[in-house]
Amino acid sequence: MSTTDAGPAVAEDAAVRRPAVQTPFQRFVADYTESRLATIAFVALIVTMLLALIAPWIVPQNPYDLAQVDIMDSRLVPGTPASSGKYTHWLGTDGAGRDLVSAMLYGLRISLAVGVMSGLIAMALGAAIGLVAAYVGGKVESLIMRIVDLQLSFPAILVALMLIAILGKGVDKIIIALVTVQWAYYARTVRGSALVESRKEYVEAARCLGLSNGRILFGHILPNCLPPLIVVVTVQTAHAISLEATLSFLGVGLPQTEPSLGLLISNGFQYMLSGEYWISFFPGLVLLMTIVVINLVGDQLRDVLNPRLSK
Amino acid sequence: MSGSDQAAIEPTLAVSGLKTHFFTKAGVVKAVDGVSLHVNPGEILGLVGESGSGKSITGFSILGLIDAPGRIVEGSIRYKGRELTTSSDEELRSLRGDRIAMIFQDPMMTLNPVLRIDTQMIETVHVHHRVSKAEALERARAALAEVGIPSPESRLKNYPHELSGGMRQRVAIAIAFINKPDLIIADEPTTALDVTIQAQILAEAQALCARTGTAMIWITHDLAVVSSLADRIAVMYAGRIVETGRTADVVSAPRHPYTQGLINSVPSHNVRGSRLNQIPGMTPSLINLPKGCAFRTRCPQAIDACLEPPPIREIGPGREVRCFNPVGVARPATAEAAP
Amino acid sequence: MTAYIIRRLMQSAAVVLAMSVIVFLGLHVVGDPVYLLIDPQADQAEIERTIRRLGLDQPIWMQYFHFLKGALSGDLGKSFVHGTSALKLIVERMPATLEIAIAATLMAILLGIPLGLYAGLKPDSFASKSIMATSILGFSLPTFWVGIMMIMVFAVMLGWLPSTGRGPTATFLGITSSLFTIDGLRHITMPALNLALLKISLVIRLTRAGTREAIHQDYIKFARAKGIPTSRIVGVHLLKNIMIPVVTVLGLEFGSLIAFSVVTETIFAWPGMGKLLIDSIQTLDRPIIVAYLIIIVMLFVVINLIVDILYSILDPRVRIGEKSA
Numbered sequence: 001m002s003t004t005d006a007g008p009a010v011a012e013d014a015a016v017r018r019p020a021v022q023t024p025f026q027r028f029v030a031d032y033t034e035s036r037l038a039t040i041a042f043v044a045l046i047v048t049m050l051l052a053l054i055a056p057w058i059v060p061q062n063p064y065d066l067a068q069v070d071i072m073d074s075r076l077v078p079g080t081p082a083s084s085g086k087y088t089h090w091l092g093t094d095g096a097g098r099d100l101v102s103a104m105l106y107g108l109r110i111s112l113a114v115g116v117m118s119g120l121i122a123m124a125l126g127a128a129i130g131l132v133a134a135y136v137g138g139k140v141e142s143l144i145m146r147i148v149d150l151q152l153s154f155p156a157i158l159v160a161l162m163l164i165a166i167l168g169k170g171v172d173k174i175i176i177a178l179v180t181v182q183w184a185y186y187a188r189t190v191r192g193s194a195l196v197e198s199r200k201e202y203v204e205a206a207r208c209l210g211l212s213n214g215r216i217l218f219g220h221i222l223p224n225c226l227p228p229l230i231v232v233v234t235v236q237t238a239h240a241i242s243l244e245a246t247l248s249f250l251g252v253g254l255p256q257t258e259p260s261l262g263l264l265i266s267n268g269f270q271y272m273l274s275g276e277y278w279i280s281f282f283p284g285l286v287l288l289m290t291i292v293v294i295n296l297v298g299d300q301l302r303d304v305l306n307p308r309l310s311k
Numbered sequence: 312m313s314g315s316d317q318a319a320i321e322p323t324l325a326v327s328g329l330k331t332h333f334f335t336k337a338g339v340v341k342a343v344d345g346v347s348l349h350v351n352p353g354e355i356l357g358l359v360g361e362s363g364s365g366k367s368i369t370g371f372s373i374l375g376l377i378d379a380p381g382r383i384v385e386g387s388i389r390y391k392g393r394e395l396t397t398s399s400d401e402e403l404r405s406l407r408g409d410r411i412a413m414i415f416q417d418p419m420m421t422l423n424p425v426l427r428i429d430t431q432m433i434e435t436v437h438v439h440h441r442v443s444k445a446e447a448l449e450r451a452r453a454a455l456a457e458v459g460i461p462s463p464e465s466r467l468k469n470y471p472h473e474l475s476g477g478m479r480q481r482v483a484i485a486i487a488f489i490n491k492p493d494l495i496i497a498d499e500p501t502t503a504l505d506v507t508i509q510a511q512i513l514a515e516a517q518a519l520c521a522r523t524g525t526a527m528i529w530i531t532h533d534l535a536v537v538s539s540l541a542d543r544i545a546v547m548y549a550g551r552i553v554e555t556g557r558t559a560d561v562v563s564a565p566r567h568p569y570t571q572g573l574i575n576s577v578p579s580h581n582v583r584g585s586r587l588n589q590i591p592g593m594t595p596s597l598i599n600l601p602k603g604c605a606f607r608t609r610c611p612q613a614i615d616a617c618l619e620p621p622p623i624r625e626i627g628p629g630r631e632v633r634c635f636n637p638v639g640v641a642r643p644a645t646a647e648a649a650p
Numbered sequence: 651m652t653a654y655i656i657r658r659l660m661q662s663a664a665v666v667l668a669m670s671v672i673v674f675l676g677l678h679v680v681g682d683p684v685y686l687l688i689d690p691q692a693d694q695a696e697i698e699r700t701i702r703r704l705g706l707d708q709p710i711w712m713q714y715f716h717f718l719k720g721a722l723s724g725d726l727g728k729s730f731v732h733g734t735s736a737l738k739l740i741v742e743r744m745p746a747t748l749e750i751a752i753a754a755t756l757m758a759i760l761l762g763i764p765l766g767l768y769a770g771l772k773p774d775s776f777a778s779k780s781i782m783a784t785s786i787l788g789f790s791l792p793t794f795w796v797g798i799m800m801i802m803v804f805a806v807m808l809g810w811l812p813s814t815g816r817g818p819t820a821t822f823l824g825i826t827s828s829l830f831t832i833d834g835l836r837h838i839t840m841p842a843l844n845l846a847l848l849k850i851s852l853v854i855r856l857t858r859a860g861t862r863e864a865i866h867q868d869y870i871k872f873a874r875a876k877g878i879p880t881s882r883i884v885g886v887h888l889l890k891n892i893m894i895p896v897v898t899v900l901g902l903e904f905g906s907l908i909a910f911s912v913v914t915e916t917i918f919a920w921p922g923m924g925k926l927l928i929d930s931i932q933t934l935d936r937p938i939i940v941a942y943l944i945i946i947v948m949l950f951v952v953i954n955l956i957v958d959i960l961y962s963i964l965d966p967r968v969r970i971g972e973k974s975a
Contacts, residue, residue: 150668153954158909158946165931165939166676242792249794250916252931264796269798269917273813278800284795292790376874408877415875419866425890425966434886435876470966486876 031304038300040167041293047201048290052109059102064257080276086226092278095267103264104283110260111287114171115241118178122231122240124187125179131217133187136196147190148184156243175252178240189232193225227305234298238291245287263289312320321392322349323411323494323526324373324411329386331365331372338598342381343366344550348496350526355517357537357558358530359573360547363594363635366530369547370496372526374413375403409439413485416499422471428482429467435486453484453565459515483514498530513540534573537627538562543629546570549595549605553624556630564570566626566637604634612636658958662951668870669947670721675941726941730932736941740923744945746816747922749827750909750914753842755900758849763896765850766857767884773862781854788851793910797844797917804840811840814919841918845911849903853896860892893966901957905950 024029033039056062077094078217115214151159163177171253197203198221206216223309245262247253249269259267261283268279331343342485343365350356360366371377373388376393383583395403407413416420423431432451436442442450446466457464458481472477476614480500487495497516501509516541520527531537537544539557545555546567565571572590592609595601601608603618610617616635623633681931692700699708701875708716720726727739769778805813821828829832864870865888873887912924923942929939 050684057824154950155909156904157912161912161927161931162676162939162943165936167727245792246794246913250913250928264934265795265798272798272802273806275806277806280798281802284792284798288791289797291792292787295786374875376871404877404879406877407875411874413875415868415872421872422872423869423887423891425894425964426887429964434878436880438876438878438882472967483872486693 001300027245028304032300035303038296040228041296041300044289044293048108048293051105051114052112054207055105059099059105061099063098063103063106063300077104091282094264094279095271101279101284103259103266105263107259107261107264107283108286108290110254110258111241111244111262111290114174114244114254114260115237116179118175118182118240118244119145119233119237121175122179122182122236123186123229126183127185127222127229129189130187130190131194131225132221133189134198135217135221141191144187148188151184154190156239157246158278160243160247161250161252164247169252169255172242172253174247177247178244182236182240185232185236186229189228190222193228194221197221220222229296231302231305234294234301238294238298241287241294242267242291261290280289320351322351322389323354323391324528325349325387326369326373326388328388329369329372329388330382330384331368331377332384332539333381335380335598336363337547340381341550341600342597343372345386346547346552347386348528348545348552348555350528352493352526353520354543355520355527355529355541357541357544358528358547359532359534359537359544361532361594365550365597366547366549367498368378368527370413370498372531373496374407374411374469375400376407403438408435408486408492409490409494411496412490412492414487414495414497414500415481417503418483418500419503421483424471425509427467428469428471428474432467432477432482432486432489435489439490451485451488454489455482455489457519458482458485459511462483465644477504477512480504480512481515484512484519488519488523488525492525494526494528495520496528496530499532500529501536502533502628504529509536516540534562535577546573549600549639550597551605552631553633554597554607554631556627560627560630564639566630566632567606567634568612568636568638569606571638572609574594612638632648652963655959657662662955665951666948667709667925669951670718670944671714673943673947690804706968715726716717721944726937727861727946728855729930729935729938730868731930737945738837739938740941741925743923743926745826745830745922746920747908747915747924749829750838750842750845750911750920750922751904753829753838754846754849754907755904757842757846758853758900759896761846762850762853763889763892766854767861767889767892769854770858770861771865771884773858782858784856785851788847791847793844793848796847796918797841797914800840800844801917812837813840816921841914841920844917845907845914849907850912852903853900856896856899857892860895861888863886894961897964898957898961901953901960905953908946908949 005137032042051058081088091104093099129144133141138239160177160181163180167173167176203216203220206220211219227245232249244253244260245265248260248262249266251266264283265280267279268276268283271279278298326349327347329343329346329422330341333340333342346365346369348356348358348369358366358369363405368377368381372383373395375398377383383396386396390406392464395406395448396585398406420512422428426605432454433444433447436447440447447567450604452463455636457465460466460481466474466478469483472518474482476642480503484500487497500516504512513536516527516529519525529537541558542560543555544558545552546561546569547553548569554561554565555569556566561570562574565574569590591611595608602608602612604621607613607617614636621633621635623631625631626637659915700940711754721886724737726735729739730732731738732739765781769781772778801813804811817836817837818831819828819834820830822830870883874885879885908924912920912927914920915922915925916928924937927942929935930942939951
């Protein structure tokens with residue numbers, strides 16, 4: 001009699017207690033997966049990144065190996081078999097006879113690489129500057145924040161165009177331009193949260209322990225600024241990819257030898273008016289999906305990581 | 312005044328059995344759960360209760376301004392014999408601001424910050440009466456003068472933020488009175504003001520009602536305020552009226568333990584230096600009210616009978632109380648309850 | 651008010667001066683001015699002459715002084731390609747760009763505010779949810795790709811609208827614009843809509859958020875208690891409060907419209923200053939780039955000034971704050 005009574009009670013107890021032993025990461029995962037759309041977006045993002053990573057091993061053709069590309073195959077309608085007969089151009093070919101599926105995956109690789117790399121460099125640079133501004137304060141801080149405000153008052157595309165006009169074309173130049181455009185967002189975000197964090201008691205405690213400034217900044221304050229930073233990274237990476245595509249489309253971005261999605265779209269644009277839509281359309285769709293997926297993930301991250309919204 | 316005369320007076324407003332519930336995700340909030348009250352022409356009724364007791368919702372229900380997820384589920388609201396709960400939105404709209412007006416709690420929030428005072432006053436005239444702009448402006452000026460605003464002409468050209476809180480509340484009162492309504496519902500209009508200004512506004516409101524014959528429902532949590540202002544008092548607790556009567560009777564001899572608690576917690580009733588008397592416990596959640604009498608869990612003289620919901624009982628002329636064991640009344644034969 | 655405008659004008663002048671230092675440093679310290687400002691086709695004697703004319707052999711503060719003097723007298727160099735004054739070339743192209751930016755702003759107001767109001771007043775309806783989903787998409791879509799798709803659908807597949815160029819202009823009230831001819835309107839519809847998409851999304855979000863916030867305010871409830879009809883509550887009480895942030899943001903975004911017209915003008919072959927800039931970057935016609943940069947900075951400063959003044963006119967609270975200050 002007593003055992004039957006205890007059974008359900010124990011089970012219930014465990015059920016009640018389980019959320020309490022969740023690690024923060026487990027809670028984060030649980031919160032994140034509450035939205036089906038965001039979960040799908042996350043999976044799609046992983047798939048996109050994997051596809052870009054392994055592109056050289058899965059595409060039928062290396063679109064930039066002239067030996068493999070036949071100019072006679074140019075502008076083939078989707079579904080046409082290649083003249084070599086080895087494979088089918090499921091999404092057609094572009095103006096130079098490159099298989100579009102292959103060109104797109106290579107383009108995706110370049111777009112993602114440029115976007116992510118510029119995002120990471122800008123984050124490192126911006127976060128460091130923002131931290132210093134918050135920690136040093138005074139004239140240094142107001143000078144840095146003035147520069148940030150001034151730069152953010154001009155549209156990103158304008159700043160990027162000007163830099164490219166001065167620096168010239170090339171992958172490295174594009175990354176410099178994208179970093180210049182983005183660092184200010186990171187600096188502003190990190191300064192904001194660092195100011196909040198540095199007033200908290202644990203920083204005071206760390207100071208009392210006699211820890212060095214650098215240790216307090218990077219070991220204690222920075223980790224607590226990470227949640228907003230992660231959100232900005234996702235949103236800014238999507239911006240960077242979009243901006244790079246725009247610049248490449250305008251013909252002032254990446255060179256023809258390293259065609260990103262933007263350049264593919266640009267190359268196909270001239271055939272658009274004659275009805276050969278696929279050369280621009282499919283790369284555009286991939287670009288769009290990539291940006292939307294990153295934005296969806298970023299949106300959900302903001303909701304989950306925002307301390308004001310968490311219960 | 313003979314008894315038959317009194318019966319002939321038709322109340323300006325008669326509410327009976329009003330229930331306004333809010334259907335939220337957490338459950339049904341019974342904000343107003345069977346309220347009955349009436350006001351006669353020229354009379355001021357003080358509706359007293361803590362925040363969350365449903366007194367403001369009662370006011371909004373009368374005006375037909377309950378938004379989803381809330382709605383009036385039961386009861387009747389009769390304005391001069393006209394049923395309002397079944398009136399169309401348009402009929403209610405044409406009554407609002409014309410025959411029945413309302414004054415809100417926070418004067419800093421009630422006036423639209425980007426519209427001039429004259430615009431906000433004139434529109435109140437224009438939506439109800441076909442008069443010229445000059446005529447409407449004249450009425451606005453007169454209404455401002457009526458509530459004791461100096462140089463109303465120039466105040467009309469002001470934006471709300473250029474006026475002090477007391478001034479703004481006077482403007483709001485002037486807007487409420489501008490169409491000479493039959494009834495004004497004042498929802499804690501002096502709570503946000505300084506004590507001195509509070510007294511002025513109370514005196515002005517009282518004088519205005521007497522002068523114009525406008526009936527008024529003065530909603531407040533402050534018994535001290537209504538005791539100097541109202542003709543009658545209705546005390547509300549957890550969505551129900553627990554005691555009504557003439558102001559002097561209720562204040563000098565409260566019958567419901569809750570009313571007594573309210574009166575005892577007014578600081579002037581306490582001896583200096585002694586602890587303030589508070590009603591123990593907290594306002595109950597309206598989703599999950601105690602069974603029986605809602606005040607039972609906080610009541611110093613609850614008895615077993617209180618486990619059943621007490622009905623409202625008449626204990627004198629115009630004097631009603633909702634309690635099995637009222638204060639100052641010999642207990643019913645409950646020998647076992649006595650020590 | 652006048653004191654305020656004078657103060658703002660002085661601030662603006664300071665910003666322009668600061669920007670001129672940045673532009674100058676960008677050209678003369680980060681980049682190589684000889685390479686940036688002298689026609690690559692010039693021979694050695696020509697180069698030396700230009701170096702002397704531009705004062706590039708002088709100390710850097712003298713060079714800045716020269717640069718400033720030239721800029722103030724409207725001399726920003728000659729286009730290598732066109733052989734005429736760079737400033738004049740840009741000013742000639744400016745009306746077309748302003749025209750498309752104004753048309754896009756109008757679209758953002760005329761489409762964004764009603765849609766945002768609807769989504770704010772009826773947040774749970776299917777239509778509102780669709781509006782919001784579309785506006786989120788509007789933020790994600792790269793402008794240039796949308797432009798291409800518009801050409802594909804409306805010009806190539808349906809044949810409704812012309813895909814490129816600016817239509818004929820007409821003069822009305824002293825303003826010459828293609829907005830006053832039927833064919834001109836047909837030409838501007840797609841580019842303006844393309845440019846406006848982001849701003850429409852932005853206005854929808856702003857209006858919706860403002861509406862959601864305002865309808866719970868006491869002053870709206872008080873207006874209802876006064877018996878004001880819903881149409882007037884929405885059209886006067888609500889809209890006037892929402893217009894303040896919307897106009898401010900749209901004003902500030904006008905500069906970004908002009909910057910983004912670079913993309914739209916390229917897609918639709920719209921003969922504005924943005925297209926000129928891209929052409930100049932590709933042909934290395936640097937005096938035009940410099941002139942464009944200086945003009946756009948001035949434009950931004952002027953726009954910010956106008957928006958600030960407009961804001962203080964719209965919001966009575968700000969106006970008084972300035973008067974008493």
